Amino acid sequence: MSKPLTLHEDRLFPADKTVRSIARRLYAEVRGLPIISPHGHTDPAWFAGNAPFPDATELLLAPDHYLYRMLYSQGVPLARLGVPSRSGPSHADPREAFRTFAASWKLFRGTPSAMWLTHVFVEVFGFDVALSPETADLYFDSINAQLATDVFRPRALFDRFKLEVLATTESPSDDLRHHRAIRESGWAGQVITAYRPDPVVDVEHEGFGEAMERFAALSREDVSTWRGYLRAHRVRRAAFKDAGATSTDHGHPTARTADLSDAEAEALYQVILSGKATPEQAELFRAQMLTEMAKMSLDDGLVMQIHPGSFRNHNAEVHARFGRDKGADIPTRTEYVRALKPLLDRLGNERDLCVILFTLDESAYSRELAPLAGHYPILKLGPAWWFHDSPEGMRRFREQTTETAGFYNTVGFNDDTRAFLSIPARHDVARRVDAGFLARLVAEHRLDEDDARDLMVDLTYNLPRRAYRLDRSRPAGLAHGA
Template identity: 85%
Template sequence: MPRPLTLHEDRLFPADAGARAIARRLHAEVKGLPIISPHGHTDPAWFAGDAPFPNATELLLAPDHYLYRMLYSQGVRLESLGVPSRSGPSGADPRKAWRTFAAHWKLFRGTPSSLWLTHVFVEVFGLDVALSPATADLYFDTINAKLATDAFRPRALFERFNIEALATTESPSDTLEHHRAIRASGWAGRVITAYRPDPVIDAEHEDFARAMERFATLSGEDVTTWRGYLEAHRVRRAAFKEAGATSTDHGHPTARTADLTAAEAEALFQVVVSGKATPEQAELFRAQMLTEMARMSLDDGLVMQLHPGSFRNHNAWLHARFGRDKGADIPTPTDYVRALKPLLDRYGNERDLSLIVFTLDESAYARELAPLAGHYPILKLGPAWWFHDSPEGMRRFREQTTETAGFYNTVGFNDDTRAFLSIPARHDVARRVDAGFLARLVVEHRLDEDDARDLLVDLTYNLPRQAYRLDHGQPGKPVPGAREHSP
């Protein structure tokens, strides 16, 4: 007999009865607020074409490295899960792949993936029995049948999820055609882009040369010269703003920044474009470009995001066979105090610049990031990220940063996901965890419940809107605070 599947109404709330009651009241105030998703990796083509999602495997399993990295760690081949490789789409039968997933579902007990997917199964698809080998086909058929209906097309789900704004992430060599199609369609859903220049900044990126060629074509600039290269960034940033972008995003290996002289920067650039840069020169160029991006953000008002500290593609064999973003990125220790100093020396006291910093190194929360954000006007702390966007990770973030940075030097929650259907689940987890954290402060008489309620609304809705300038970042409209700035 299949076990029933339910979502407990008190999930993630404190065990203490008094705190749990307060958390319930606080959560009730924000449960229905619109979702602000200012940083993520969903595919804009979904919303441009509004075609039905194909099946459960291609929607929920094959794109989600949170899921298949766990399965891979237990010896399951990615080919059997429908994960595409460098040679093309997977030849795996979607139903067989789903059965393989169901047979290994126990691996996710107690994990964030289990929380998110259970929410999707119950709230989105109305399933009421637990996933298992015996129910795998029931799940597959039920999900597929619903995906074939108009109510489960991308735009209908976007509206059902109460998403107010959703940002995707594209590189400067992206044509942004899907964003243009969304805007031309007349659909009211706000799907915007974010400028991720890594492929044309990171000389160690395997696609660097090809990306630079596309960069030159799309910008119309000569990117073999330092002046032309910088101008190409300005041209593409303007195009991204026209497509709704309010932010940039930088996924560098470290948080290192640099402030070279113009002559030094130009000489370094020539080495980089020659294809002969050493690892140290490639790192220095990335560091210099963060400072250059800050300079440009002062001009055009785009908010900067820095996501450092991941050793990308650690599994060389997997990278060669399947490409990037296949679950083999590993966190590394990350320095911020010294690494950010060149940029902060130049721009740290600007009131019109905003830099949101994330980390995979939790040891930096209390020691470095909270003190930095609690002082410099340009710095804000991004939420618990990637390996740490779990209930425990979110609590650790609040516990270690609040005493020095407070709440208002943070930016609320963003889901940072490719898994579209998990977005409401991830935001629900964040809202519940924050409700529980604030309830504890109320019980300890460190915070009034009315203040806690107002604060939770800010953390859920107001702070992300403000931090990402979504109030005034509409396409074609100037961003308040943008101004002329001479180098």
């Protein structure tokens, strides 16, 4: 007999009745607000072509490393789950892949993935019975039938989810044709890009040479010299701004920055181009480029995001067979105080520059990140990220940063996801967790409830719009906030 499937109205709210009542009231202030999604990795081709999603496996399972990394850890081969490899698309039967997923659903008990997907199953697809081996075919067939209808096309879902802004992420070697197609289609949905220069900054990236060729061709600059290379970045950044970009994104192994002289930078760049750079030289070049990108952001107004501290592609066998971003990225210890000092010495007191810091090292929150953001005008703290994008991770973030950095040196929530259908679920979790956190402050008489209501709107809507410089007009009906 199948288990019923429901979403409890009080999920994630504090158990204490008094605090829970306050949390309910605070959550009600923002429950229906539009979603601001200023950083993520959905595919702009979905919104350019507006074609139906093919099936449940390709939409929900194959692109979601949160899901298949758990299954892989329990011995399920990625090839059985529809995950594409370096040799091309997966040959796995989509129905069998979904059955395998359903048979392993219990592995996700208590995880954010289960919470997000349950929200998707109930709110998006209307299921009232739980996923299980017995209901796998019911889910697969029902999802596929719904995906074949017009109301489940990407643009219709974008509107249904009340997405006001959705940012994708592209590299300088991307020609941005999908964003041009979106703009030229006349559709009103605001899908913008973000500038991710890692493939032409990280010489240790296996696609560095090919990306540099594309970079030179698209910018029409001579990238054989340091000055030409910097000009190429400026050209591509301008093209990204024309495609709606308001931010850049930098996924470096560390937060290290540098401030070399022009002569030193030119000499280092020539070593990078030679293909003979040592790991230390590769790291120094990445460090210099963070400072160069910050200088460009001061000029062109793009907000700068730094996402450091991941050991990418830790599983060599999976990387060799399936490529990058296949669930084997592992957090590392990350230092910020000394690492950021060259950049901060150069630009830290500028009022027109915004640098948003993220971390996978929670030990840095209260020791380094909150004090830094609580002092330097250019710094803001990004939300709990990746492995910490969870109820407990969000609470820890607020607990460890608020006393030193406050709320207004943070930037609200961003979902940072490839899983399009999970975006409303992730934002709902963030709103509920913030409501619970503020409700406790109200119950302990540390915060007035009127101020907490203002904060809820700011954390949900105003802060991400302001931090990411999203200049579209506010929709009507926002009663609170700065």
